[in-house]
Every structure is written in structure tokens, then in C-alpha cells.
Amino acid sequence: MRGLRGEAAIVGIAEFAPVRRPDRTWMGLEAYAELARLALEDAGLGHDDVDGLMTGHLADSGGLFAPGHLTEYLGIGSHFSEVVDLGGATGAGAVLRAAMAIELGLCETALCIVHTLPRPKNPTGGGPTFRMGAWGSPMGEFDYPFGAVGQNYAYAMIANRYAYEYGLTDAQRAKVAVDQRTNATANPKAVFRDPIDIDDVLNSPVIVDPLHMLEIVMPCFGGAAVVVTSKEKAKRARHRPAYIVGGGEYTTHLSVTYDPSFTETPIRAAADRAFAMAGVKRSEVDLASLYDCYTITVLLTLEDAGFCGKGEAGKFVEEHDLTYRGDFPMNTHGGQLSFGQAGMAGGMSHITEAYLQLTGRAGDRQLRRCDTVFVHGNGGLMSEQVSLVLRGE
Amino acid sequence: MPKYRTTTEPLPVPTPVTQPFWDGTREHRLLLQRCDAGHVFFYPRSHCPRCLSNRLEWVEASGRGTLYSYTIARRPTSPDFEQDVPFVIAVVELEEGPRMTSRLVEVEPGEVRIGMRLEVVFDDVTDAVTLPYFRPAGT
Ligand SMILES: [Zn+2]
Numbered sequence: 001m002r003g004l005r006g007e008a009a010i011v012g013i014a015e016f017a018p019v020r021r022p023d024r025t026w027m028g029l030e031a032y033a034e035l036a037r038l039a040l041e042d043a044g045l046g047h048d049d050v051d052g053l054m055t056g057h058l059a060d061s062g063g064l065f066a067p068g069h070l071t072e073y074l075g076i077g078s079h080f081s082e083v084v085d086l087g088g089a090t091g092a093g094a095v096l097r098a099a100m101a102i103e104l105g106l107c108e109t110a111l112c113i114v115h116t117l118p119r120p121k122n123p124t125g126g127g128p129t130f131r132m133g134a135w136g137s138p139m140g141e142f143d144y145p146f147g148a149v150g151q152n153y154a155y156a157m158i159a160n161r162y163a164y165e166y167g168l169t170d171a172q173r174a175k176v177a178v179d180q181r182t183n184a185t186a187n188p189k190a191v192f193r194d195p196i197d198i199d200d201v202l203n204s205p206v207i208v209d210p211l212h213m214l215e216i217v218m219p220c221f222g223g224a225a226v227v228v229t230s231k232e233k234a235k236r237a238r239h240r241p242a243y244i245v246g247g248g249e250y251t252t253h254l255s256v257t258y259d260p261s262f263t264e265t266p267i268r269a270a271a272d273r274a275f276a277m278a279g280v281k282r283s284e285v286d287l288a289s290l291y292d293c294y295t296i297t298v299l300l301t302l303e304d305a306g307f308c309g310k311g312e313a314g315k316f317v318e319e320h321d322l323t324y325r326g327d328f329p330m331n332t333h334g335g336q337l338s339f340g341q342a343g344m345a346g347g348m349s350h351i352t353e354a355y356l357q358l359t360g361r362a363g364d365r366q367l368r369r370c371d372t373v374f375v376h377g378n379g380g381l382m383s384e385q386v387s388l389v390l391r392g393e
Numbered sequence: 394m395p396k397y398r399t400t401t402e403p404l405p406v407p408t409p410v411t412q413p414f415w416d417g418t419r420e421h422r423l424l425l426q427r428c429d430a431g432h433v434f435f436y437p438r439s440h441c442p443r444c445l446s447n448r449l450e451w452v453e454a455s456g457r458g459t460l461y462s463y464t465i466a467r468r469p470t471s472p473d474f475e476q477d478v479p480f481v482i483a484v485v486e487l488e489e490g491p492r493m494t495s496r497l498v499e500v501e502p503g504e505v506r507i508g509m510r511l512e513v514v515f516d517d518v519t520d521a522v523t524l525p526y527f528r529p530a531g532t
Binding site: 135140141142144148161164209210239255256257262 | 398402403404405406407408411436461462463464465466467468470471473474477480482484492494496497502507508524526
């Protein structure tokens with residue numbers, strides 16, 4: 001299989017701790033600049049090293065001309081710029097694009113930055129708005145009028161269909177939230193750090209059948225950045241480089257109604273490509289860093305990324321300890337369910353945690369051995385899928 | 394006046410391409426599109442999503458289908474639906490093949506089962522817009 005040769009590496013990260021009520025506001029450009037500064041410091045690289053830029057949208061410019069605004073504001077010359085628009089998979093998609101551009105020689109050191117932070121209130125009123133469901137959007141016309149609004153309903157329907165086809169108990173789903181919370185107790189940056197048990201999850205209110213409140217991510221504010229660079233520069237980075245040895249991406253739909261199958265998800269196509277490209281076996285993975293907007297998302301990812309067979313995810317999570325002390329460490333930062341979902345930065349948290357673990361900097365939750373990490377990002381309504389295989393060397 | 398919901402927002406705003414579908418629901422007919430290769434699809438588009446043909450015709454659906462999946466919204470999915478909870482959001486697999494998003498009506502949430510047979514029922518929400526909902530077949 002052609003693809004990445006594993007010659008680009010993550011060498012630095014930055015992350016604002018997710019918060020539910022921020023104590024300050026940021027213009028989008030200001031947050032991009034601060035995250036860039038912190039990530040480059042972590043990498044041991046400088047401003048002048050940067051020649052590539054992958055970002056989320058820029059609200060300041062009404063969503064247009066983000067690379068122009070950003071290169072000007074940050075004072076960098078970018079040989080490869082991209083606004084990545086893959087929802088929750090934006091972080092993983094940004095790192096994949098950075099690795100591609102670096103291996104092709106289009107640029108050498110790329111910043112991947114995403115954030116969701118409150119902007120100052122415009123004193124003259126108005127301001128840029130992002131609105132889904134605008135006129136001409138099929139979702140606005142054929143989903144919203146029926147109350148099919150947001151994400152919760154979609155994942156609830158996926159959970160119901162999965163349970164219908166394969167059987168799945170509420171307690172099996174809850175196990176994911178419980179083990180991830182145990183991980184969060186060892187992460188000072190996590191929003192939710194009080195231990196919970198299965199009953200706590202099942203006694204929390206049902207929001208959309210069958211999903212309970214503790215199975216659904218809490219929207220937060222935050223931001224994260226990752227520095228990706230060439231092998232040559234990675235050799236003089238401050239920390240152990242994490243080479244991007246495999247990547248895969250797949251998108252087929254936005255509205256869940258048009259997801260070809262609710263149970264055979266597009267995750268499989270992304271993950272299989274990433275593993276094949278990396279030449280890495282599932283059993284070699286030391287940490288699974290899996291997008292977890294909902295408990296059901298994790299269960300489907302475990303199956304479709306190949307960690308267990310179809311229909312076996314419920315049993316798999318029952319039989320394995322998913323904590324940092326366990327036999328199948330997963331989402332050691334607490335996952336977004338406990339760490340908090342800071343918009344697009346939520347998906348990036350699965351990469352920043354991977355890099356902390358690969359460099360031995362994960363504190364109390366540090367894995368004894370962590371050389372190979374599988375990262376998966378999921379966007380929209382089980383829509384955009386990006387998988388990465390990272391190797392510390 | 395809507396029969397099955399308490400507000401008239403949000404409503405679909407038809408485009409020139411989708412207008413015939415909404416003209417159909419106003420006449421209590423459920424219309425799908427078919428391309429010259431025979432692919433039948435929903436939602437309405439300018440091109441067939443299986444072959445990109447732009448030679449399309451409207452065909453009337455039977456209005457029958459089965460429930461592919463559903464959820465019961467216990468909390469409003471948006472402020473517009475505050476008065477409607479609990480309500481059942483559904484993905485219906487039409488007899489002709491395509492799926493569509495809708496709401497189940499005339500059924501207790503606890504009685505809903507994936508795979509149950511459904512039939513379309515039309516709700517004249519405003520003079521201009523009629524929404525297609527579904528209820529258990531033979532209700
Ligand atoms: Zn066709």
C-alpha cells in the first residue's frame with residue numbers, strides 16, 4: 001500500500017484545560033497565536049521554523065480567508081495552508097494533512113491548531129455567525145422540521161439500531177463512561193474528576209433513549225495545538241518524536257439518516273487503511289485514543305477499528321479494564337466524556353494525550369509502556385472519520 | 394394548524410429543486426425522484442446520488458415503510474420543540490428503498506419497535522407546508 005512513509009512526526013503540543021465557564025474572551029486570531037506559541041515552546045522549535053498551517057475555521061473573518069489572516073497575524077510564511085472542516089475529526093485530519101504535506105516536501109514544520117472559545121461581545125452588535133441548516137441545506141429542510149436537531153438524537157438512533165441487531169445493555173455502554181472517569185481522576189486538566197459507577201450513569205436522566213446524561217459529552221471551551229515536522233527537525237526536538245506511520249480517512253454523509261449503515265460504520269474504512277499503511281497489528285497498540293462524543297461511539301469504534309469482532313463490543317468493555325492501570329488502556333485523559341469537549345479541540349485531545357503518553361509526561365496516569373498509539377477522530381453524525389497510527393521512536 | 398406538533402417552527406423552506414416534493418405533500422402525496430437509470434432516491438436533488446444523472450422524474454411513493462431506527466426525545470432537541478417532548482424521531486425505510494427522517498405519531502413511545510411497519514400521515518402545519526409523519530400501518 002502506498003501512503004505515508006512515517007517521515008513526519010509530532011514534536012510538540014499545547015492544550016488549554018477545557019472549562020465550562022471561561023474567565024476571559026479571545027478573538028479567534030489571539031487564541032491561535034497563543035496556542036502556536038505554547039506548542040512551539042513544547043517542541044523546542046521557533047517561530048521561524050513554521051512554514052505550514054492547518055486550522056479550523058476563523059470566526060473573526062466570517063469563516064473566509066483564514067490562512068491569509070492567520071499568516072499575517074502570526075507573521076509566518078506558509079507553504080501549505082488548509083482549513084480543515086471535519087467536525088470532531090478536524091484535529092486528526094489536520095495532523096494527517098500536515099504529515100502528507102511534509103512528506104511531499106511542500107512544507108517542513110506545520111502547526112495544527114483548533115479552538116472553540118468565546119469571543120468578546122461586539123459593542124456595535126452583530127458579528128459573524130455560523131449556522132447549520134441555512135436555506136438550501138438538506139439537513140435544515142429534511143431533518144430539522146421533524147425535531148432531528150443537534151447530535152444527541154443521531155447517536156441515540158445508532159445505539160438503538162445496534163442493540164436491535166446485536167444486543168447491548170445499558171450497563172455495557174455505561175462501563176465506558178465509568179472507566180474513562182477513573183482515568184480522569186488522574187488528570188488535573190479534566191472537567192469531571194469525581195469517580196462514578198455504573199449505577200450513577202444509569203441513574204442519570206435519559207436525554208434521548210437510550211442515552212443517559214453521563215453518556216453524552218459536556219460542551220466546554222478550550223483549544224489545542226500540535227506541531228508536526230520532518231524527520232530531520234524531529235531529531236532536535238525537546239521530546240521524543242511521535243511518527244505518523246499510518247493514516248486513513250473516510251466520509252460518506254452528514255445527516256445520520258443517510259449513513260449507509262448505522263452498525264457497519266465508516267470508521268472501518270479509515271481505521272483499516274491506517275493500520276495497513278502503518279504495518280501495525282491491533283495487538284501492538286499500547287493506547288487506544290478513541291473519539292467519544294457518546295458511549296456508543298466508543299463501542300462502535302472498538303469493533304470497526306478491529307479491536308474486537310462485530311457485535312462483541314459490549315462484552316469486550318465488560319471483560320477489559322479500560323483504565324490507565326488496565327489491560328486495554330483507552331482514553332487515558334478521561335475521554336471527552338470526562339475531560340470535556342471543547343468544540344473542535346475535543347477531538348484534538350485524543351492526540352495531545354497520545355503525545356503526552358508517548359513522551360512519558362502523563363503524570364499519575366502514565367502508562368508503563370507506550371510506544372504505539374491508535375487515534376480515531378469522528379465528526380458530525382458518525383460522518384467524518386480519520387484514523388492515525390503514531391509510533392514513538 | 395399543526396395536528397402533531399405545537400409550533401410551526403422550524404419549517405422547511407423549499408428551494409426551486411425541492412418545491413415539487415413540498416407541493417406533493419400539500420396534496421397528501423409522498424413523492425420521490427427516479428433517474429433514467431432507475432435509481433430511486435430521497436431527499437430531492439438536482440442529480441442522482443448514485444450516478445449523477447440529471448435526467449430525473451418524480452414518482453409517487455406508496456407511503457409504506459418500516460422503522461430503521463428511532464429515539465424518544467425526552468428533552469427538547471431545540472427550543473422549538475419544548476412543548477412536544479417526549480416525541481419520537483424516526484428514520485423510516487420506505488418500501489421503494491430510500492430512507493427519510495420523520496416523526497412517529499399515533500403511537501405510545503413505549504410501543505415503538507425497530508422493524509415495525511409504518512404508513513405516512515400528513516400534517517398540514519401551515520397553508521404552505523405539509524409535513525409527512527409516520528404512524529403504525531393500519532392504524
Ligand atoms: Zn441514478
